[in-house]
Amino acid sequence: MSYTVAVSAGIMGAAQQEEKMQYSGLYRKANYALTKGVNFVQIDLESISEFQEAHLEENMKKVRELGIKYGLHSETPAFGAREFPHLDSAIDVEYRRGHERLNIIIDGAGKIGTIYMLMHSSESTPFIFLTKEFQPSELVDIWGRPFDQFIDEIGKTEGTELDPEGNPRPKNWILDWIWDEKQKYIWKEFIGQDPHQSIVLSKKERLLSLKQQYRENTVGAKFRETKMGQLTPEEEKGIEDITKVIKASTEHELEIQLKEHFMREFKERIRSRMLHYGPERIAYYIIAKWMEKENDTLWNNIIDITVKYYAKRDKMEEEEWIHSHEIKKVNGKWSIEDEHFRNYYQLWVPAVSAKYMWGHMMPETSPTETPYKHMDPKQLLMKNKLFYVLETPMASPGMEDLLRFPQPAQMYYLIKEINESAGQEIMGIAVDIEHMLMDGLNIEAAFDILPEDGGKLIRVVHTGWPSPLGPAHLPIPIGSDQQRYLYETYYKLRHKGMGLHEECYIVFERGGGQDPIQQSVLAIRMIVEELEKNTSPEHLPLKFYGVSPEGFLSEQRQRAMVFEHRYDPLRGLVIASEEEHTFLGKSALEKPGMSPEKWKKEELR
Numbered sequence: 001m002s003y004t005v006a007v008s009a010g011i012m013g014a015a016q017q018e019e020k021m022q023y024s025g026l027y028r029k030a031n032y033a034l035t036k037g038v039n040f041v042q043i044d045l046e047s048i049s050e051f052q053e054a055h056l057e058e059n060m061k062k063v064r065e066l067g068i069k070y071g072l073h074s075e076t077p078a079f080g081a082r083e084f085p086h087l088d089s090a091i092d093v094e095y096r097r098g099h100e101r102l103n104i105i106i107d108g109a110g111k112i113g114t115i116y117m118l119m120h121s122s123e124s125t126p127f128i129f130l131t132k133e134f135q136p137s138e139l140v141d142i143w144g145r146p147f148d149q150f151i152d153e154i155g156k157t158e159g160t161e162l163d164p165e166g167n168p169r170p171k172n173w174i175l176d177w178i179w180d181e182k183q184k185y186i187w188k189e190f191i192g193q194d195p196h197q198s199i200v201l202s203k204k205e206r207l208l209s210l211k212q213q214y215r216e217n218t219v220g221a222k223f224r225e226t227k228m229g230q231l232t233p234e235e236e237k238g239i240e241d242i243t244k245v246i247k248a249s250t251e252h253e254l255e256i257q258l259k260e261h262f263m264r265e266f267k268e269r270i271r272s273r274m275l276h277y278g279p280e281r282i283a284y285y286i287i288a289k290w291m292e293k294e295n296d297t298l299w300n301n302i303i304d305i306t307v308k309y310y311a312k313r314d315k316m317e318e319e320e321w322i323h324s325h326e327i328k329k330v331n332g333k334w335s336i337e338d339e340h341f342r343n344y345y346q347l348w349v350p351a352v353s354a355k356y357m358w359g360h361m362m363p364e365t366s367p368t369e370t371p372y373k374h375m376d377p378k379q380l381l382m383k384n385k386l387f388y389v390l391e392t393p394m395a396s397p398g399m400e401d402l403l404r405f406p407q408p409a410q411m412y413y414l415i416k417e418i419n420e421s422a423g424q425e426i427m428g429i430a431v432d433i434e435h436m437l438m439d440g441l442n443i444e445a446a447f448d449i450l451p452e453d454g455g456k457l458i459r460v461v462h463t464g465w466p467s468p469l470g471p472a473h474l475p476i477p478i479g480s481d482q483q484r485y486l487y488e489t490y491y492k493l494r495h496k497g498m499g500l501h502e503e504c505y506i507v508f509e510r511g512g513g514q515d516p517i518q519q520s521v522l523a524i525r526m527i528v529e530e531l532e533k534n535t536s537p538e539h540l541p542l543k544f545y546g547v548s549p550e551g552f553l554s555e556q557r558q559r560a561m562v563f564e565h566r567y568d569p570l571r572g573l574v575i576a577s578e579e580e581h582t583f584l585g586k587s588a589l590e591k592p593g594m595s596p597e598k599w600k601k602e603e604l605r
Contacts, residue, residue: 002499002503002532003499003503003528003531003532004504004505004506005038005040005506005521005524005525006033006038006041006042006505006506006508007032007033007036007038007040007041007507007508007510007517007520007521008041008042008043008073008462008507008508008509008510009029009030009032009033009041009042009043009510010023010029010510011023011046012024012046025053025056026043026053026060026112027053027056027059027060027063029041029044030043030060030063030068030070031063031068033068033070034066034068036517036521037521038521039068039069040068040070040071040115040505040507041068041069041070041071042070042071042072042073042505042507043070043071043072043114045073045074045075046075047075048101048104048108051104051108051111051112056112057111057112060112060113061113064113069115070113070114070115071114071116071117071118071505072105072109072114072116072117072118073118074105074118074120075101076120076123076393077123078394078471083097083101084101084123085097085099085101085102085119086098086123086124087099087102087122087357087360088122088124088352088353088354088357088404088405089124089280089356090139090141090147090287090356091135091139091140091279091280092136092138092144093138095140095144095356096144096371098360099144099360099372099375100375102360102377103375103377103380105117105119106384106386106388107380107384109384109386110380110381110383110384110385110386111384114384114386115386115387115505116387116388116460116505117386117387117388117389118388118389118390118391118430118460119388119390119391120391120393120394121357121391121392121405121406122357122393122403122406123393124404126399126402126403126404127281127284127345127349127402127404128345128402129402130277130280130281131189131277131278131281133277133278134275134276134277135276135277135279135280136272136274136275136279137269137270137271137272137273137275137276137279138272139271139280139283140283141154141287141359142287142355142356142359143359143365143366143372144359144360144363144370144371144372145366145368145370146271147270147271147283147286148270149368150286151172151175151267151286152172153367153368154174155173155175156170156171156172157170157171157172157173159171163260174286174289174290175263177289178263178266178286179259179263182337183337185342186282186285187262189277189281190266190269190276190279190282191262191265191266191269270282270283284349284352287352287355287356288352289335289336289337291351291352291355292333292334292335292336295333296351296355297413297417298351298354298355298358298413298414298417299334299351299355300334301413302351302413302414303334303347303351305407305409305412305449305451306346306350306409307322307347308449309407309409309442309445309449310346310347312442312445312448312449313445325344326340327340327344327347328340328341334347334348336348346401346402349404349405350405350406350407350410353404353405354410354411354414357405358417360372360377361377361378361418361427362378362418362421363375363376364376378418378421378426381422381427382424382426387425387426387427388426388427388428389428389429389430389459389460390411390427390429390430391429391430391432391435391460391462392406392407392408392430392431392436392439393406394435394438394439394470395438395439395440400438400439400440401439401440401441403439406436406439406441407441407446408429408431408447408454409446409449409450409451411429411457412429412450412457415429415457428458428459428460428502429454429458429459429460430458430459430460430461430462431458431460431461431462431493432461432462432509433462433463433466433486433489434462434464434466434468434471434472434473435470437466437467437468437470438468438469438471443489447489447492447493450493450496451496452496453497454497455495455497455498456497456498456500456501456502457497458504459502459503460505461498461504461505461506461507462507462509463476463506463507463508463524464476464508464509464520465480466486473509473510475517475518475519475520476520476523476524477518477519477523478519478522478523478526478545478546479544479545479547483523483526483527483544484540484545486527487527487530487531487537487540487544488537490527490531491536491537494531499531506527508520508521508524526543
């Protein structure tokens with residue numbers, strides 16, 4: 001296969017008033033490519049309402065008849081969207097609306113003949129910031145089912161236990177795990193207290209209450225018999241002995257009752273619409289434990305590759321990096337039961353984020369009926385013959401290295417599983433170096449850890465002058481350091497399969513200004529030309545840098561152009577003195593007092 005050079009159309013929300021008509025809908029955006037020297041344009045979707053434009057399908061057909069093809073960049077906050085699919089959210093309303101919106105966008109993109117639909121991998125609130133976010137506590141599992149249903153069904157294990165009324169019920173490993181004292185962090189985050197500490201305090205209060213009650217009863221009886229209210233040491237000891245016996249016989253019952261109270265409150269809260277601080281974290285903890293217990297491939301692969309990234313970034317061996325952060329496996333597995341591992345959430349949150357996205361794409365795997373079982377995005381993608389690509393999102397300043405699912409190597413494992421399930425390539429990766437820099441990622445390390453066949457899944461590349469202070473979308477000057485840097489990076493990705501088996505779309509994402517593209521299309525064409533020749537960066541020809549011994553870029557032509565425009569910098573700066581004569585003598589002779597003899601003697605006749 002090969003590479004297709006493309007440009008993005010831009011958005012109405014960022015256009016000047018006089019330009020807005022050009023961006024007032026998908027059809028007009030698609031026409032942007034007509035004057036840019038390319039036959040592929042990436043259309044930026046600002047709202048799903050754009051799919052309702054009158055005669056849209058007929059108009060988009062006209063665009064295709066002109067030889068223009070197009071992809072679709074889905075909604076994002078960068079386009080001004082307030083609502084967009086949160087596919088890794090465990091909040092019921094966000095999961096439900098995200099799934100519906102994903103299907104609407106895929107269906108709309110298919111109807112207008114889109115080649116691909118691109119979406120940012122995750123723009124949900126970073127895990128660390130959830131502790132200060134008010135969210136409804138109505139949680140769902142990876143298939144969108146109520147979370148208490150997930151606990152009851154997935155947690156069911158062999159054996160029974162007695163409920164407080166003495167009736168047998170199935171054991172539940174999830175509830176037992178949550179109740180384990182090692183998981184007190186869950187309770188502290190969710191209800192603000194450690195239930196085990198509450199039980200200890202309740203037992204002490206119960207003991208004091210029993211003593212007080214027995215003492216009062218004993219003193220009362222003695223007073224009625226002897227008219228004396230003082231107890232002897234022997235009587236005090238008797239009270240102590242009796243209360244210990246009662247305490248021993250009732251303590252276990254008290255613990256069962258209190259445990260039942262806390263677990264009932266827990267299950268009520270995870271189905272509540274009341275606002276609490278970051279309840280989504282609880283769902284992530286439990287799903288993480290479930291993935292660990294099931295030896296889930298996404299859990300193992302994504303954590304392994306993420307550890308590999310951080311070790312390479314810090315120029316350390318993996319074991320050395322793990323040891324330096326005091327991370328330990330539990331029973332040979334990555335486990336959030338290890339406090340240091342749990343607190344380094346960048347290692348494991350991407351795996352849970354990926355699992356929620358997997359649930360959206362694999363509704364048929366749900367153990368029981370789900371509202372989304374008949375809304376399968378895979379079927380829509382195959383029906384409309386388009387592919388769905390995930391791109392690293394943009395991080396705002398202060399959110400660097402905090403996003404839930406940012407790395408192409410992490411996306412690789414999710415996409416590979418979904419493609420294998422579908423039996424064909426329906427998903428791919430979109431690479432954007434500027435976004436990755438904004439996220440605080442080390443580009444060299446992030447691409448080095450990409451599996452050797454990872455480039456095969458890269459179907460879209462967003463290119464431009466790579467700036468960490470984005471979204472800049474700056475043009476690429478021919479012969480610039482940035483052009484060479486991009487070539488070196490894409491050359492490495494080519495050797496991991498990018499563009500070798502499937503068409504890869506290299507899209508210049510335009511910024512603003514009078515001429516947002518400038519030399520960028522030419523610069524990208526030069527990159528593509530040398531990529532297809534498999535030219536190593538050390539052997540790039542002179543014309544790659546805008547110089548050539550012959551033709552349009554020849555040194556002679558450039559020298560002639562420089563000579564022709566040598567006085568351009570002086571324009572408007574030089575004031576000429578009044579003319580006394582011209583090269584044609586007529587004007588000079590017409591001046592008073594000028595004779596032919598006098599004119600002949602002039603120095604500049």
